[in-house]
Amino acid sequence: MKNFFSGTKFRICAAILTAMFLAVFISAVSESGASPVSSVLSYILTPAENLAVHISDALSDFNGYFVSSKSMEKQIEELESELNELRLQTVDYEKTKHKLEAYEDFLGVKEDNPDFSFVAGEIILRDTSDFYGSFTLNIGSDDGIFVNAPVIYSDNLVGVVASVSPKSCTVHTLFNPEISVSAYEIRTRESCYTESEYALSAEGFLKLSGLKKNTPVVSGGIVCTSGIGGIYPKDLIIGTVREIRNDVTGLSSFGLITPEIDYSKLSDVFVITDFEGKSDG
Amino acid sequence: MKKHNFTLSAIRRGIFFLLILVSFALQFIILPKTALPVPLLLLIPVCVAVSMHENELYSLLWGLFAGILWDTASPVTDGLYALILPAAFLITGLLTGYVLRNTFLxxxxxxxxxxxxxxxxxxxxxxGKLTSELLASVIKAECIPAVITSLIILIPVYFFVSAIVRRFSYERA
Structure with missing residues (x-):
């Protein structure tokens, strides 16, 4: 081992580790939040990751085709090819239908909010080791995406852009403790804000803090963004109140809410790049 | 003879390169679409197996490659994977080369x-504050499943990498 520490290999290893340390430092202080190495590599990796997503989708389609054709063989051999063709068409139809439904929802949101500017993004990577379900989109600063841009699905708030590289961006979901959203409950109009804790997020809950001690908010109430702060537009749905509890201090209450959509099942989202009341800061 | 040795090393490292790429694609693109109850950290056992069969410099380089890939999926960690993984696999390579035996254990x-x-x-x-409750829930929900699944994945990966090294090494040829 002595030879290693006195040789050229050690110097090369030390140089690489120092460079990576500097990259971490630059990333920590930069506005984009992305490592410079990741930013440069996003030019190569994002198209490759897009391709991998499409290959993965194509393979899952092929698998469905294969399994079904096997079972069909036993039953009606003469209709096998025709049936499989129809099955493939159905898969295509279902996919297109799903996409169309999503776009119809977005169109509705756009009609209700003509001030919104959207960029559509596809989820290309999911960090399964992240506690709060962060994911990466195939759009980045080249598409007008910036840090803190709100991410929505239909009229539901999903999260916020946490870091941007030229060709991709990473999104923190509402379950991330770094995100707190100013909100209100639509029936009572009571102001509140969302928070997240590891234990609650593991059970699929967000914490609704800032409620009065004897709050009129009850289970089933819908919580929307208030628009205060200028990061999130007003009236995006955050979730539904499931439970109201008293705070340990006894001076206030808090609620447990669940988002309307399952973030782990999303494949396409929209990033809002501009809206009325957006903060310039 | 030297040229032949170089070719074998190139093939071996080409296979390692593909193995890491496939692990990355599985971990971050394909498996998250399935309904697996626990996250699978494929890159860790793959890089452990590879770095244990490489010298220190290559161990670091494979760790760097895996770390950079991981950071593209998780840049919220400020590029820390590209610093931690090369350092971790350099230590793995060093310990296996000089102190410990290269065994499955x-x-x-x-x-x-x-x-x-x-x-x-x-x-x-x-x-927020690091409480004992938070630590206990993280150990239960994240650490233990991560260790168990990684150890299960290591079984085929370690023997596959060993077989590749045996097949594409100079001594064998």
Whole structure:
């Protein structure tokens, strides 16, 4: 081992580790939040990751085709090819239908909010080791995406852009403790804000803090963004109140809410790049 | 003879390169679409197995490659994977080269320890006070499943990498 520490290999290893340390430092202080190495590599990796997503989708389609054709063989051999063709068409139809439904929802949101500017993004990577379900989109600063841009699905708030590289961006979901959203409950109009804790997020809950001690908010109430702060537009749905509890201090209450959509099942989202009341800061 | 040795090394490292790429694609693109109850950290056992069969410099380079890939999927960690993984696999390569024997047991030990990296980073990036309740829930919900699944994945990966090294090494040829 002595030879290693006195040789050229050690110097090369030390140089690489120092460079990576500097990259971490630059990333920590930069506005984009992305490592410079990741930013440069996003030019190569994002198209490759897009391709991998499409290959993965194509393979899952092929698998469905294969399994079904096997079972069909036993039953009606003469209709096998025709049936499989129809099955493939159905898969295509279902996919297109799903996409169309999503776009119809977005169109509705756009009609209700003509001030919104959207960029559509596809989820290309999911960090399964992240506690709060962060994911990466195939759009980045080249598409007008910036840090803190709100991410929505239909009229539901999903999260916020946490870091941007030229060709991709990473999104923190509402379950991330770094995100707190100013909100209100639509029936009572009571102001509140969302928070997240590891234990609650593991059970699929967000914490609704800032409620009065004897709050009129009850289970089933819908919580929307208030628009205060200028990061999130007003009236995006955050979730539904499931439970109201008293705070340990006894001076206030808090609620447990669940988002309307399952973030782990999303494949396409929209990033809002501009809206009325957006903060310039 | 030298040229032949170079060709064998190139083939071996080409296979390692593909193995890491496939693991990355599985971990971040394909498996998250399935309804697996626990996250699978494929890159950790793969890089442990590879670095245990490489010299120190290559161990670091494979760790760097895996770390950069991981950071593209998780840049919220400020590029820390591209610093931690090369350092971790450099140590793995050094220990296997000079102190410990290259056995499945040693690989299991490294895998179990290194599988904790994402959970440790998760705690590091969790805003708020580090309470014993938080630590207990992270150990139960993240650390233990990560270690168990990584050790299971290590079994085929370690023997596959060993077989590749045996097949594409100069001594064998």
């Amino acid at each position: 040693t690989a299991s030990l490294f895998t179990a320890l290194l599988s904790l990296i994402p959970s440790v980073l998760g705690i590091f990036y969790t805003k």
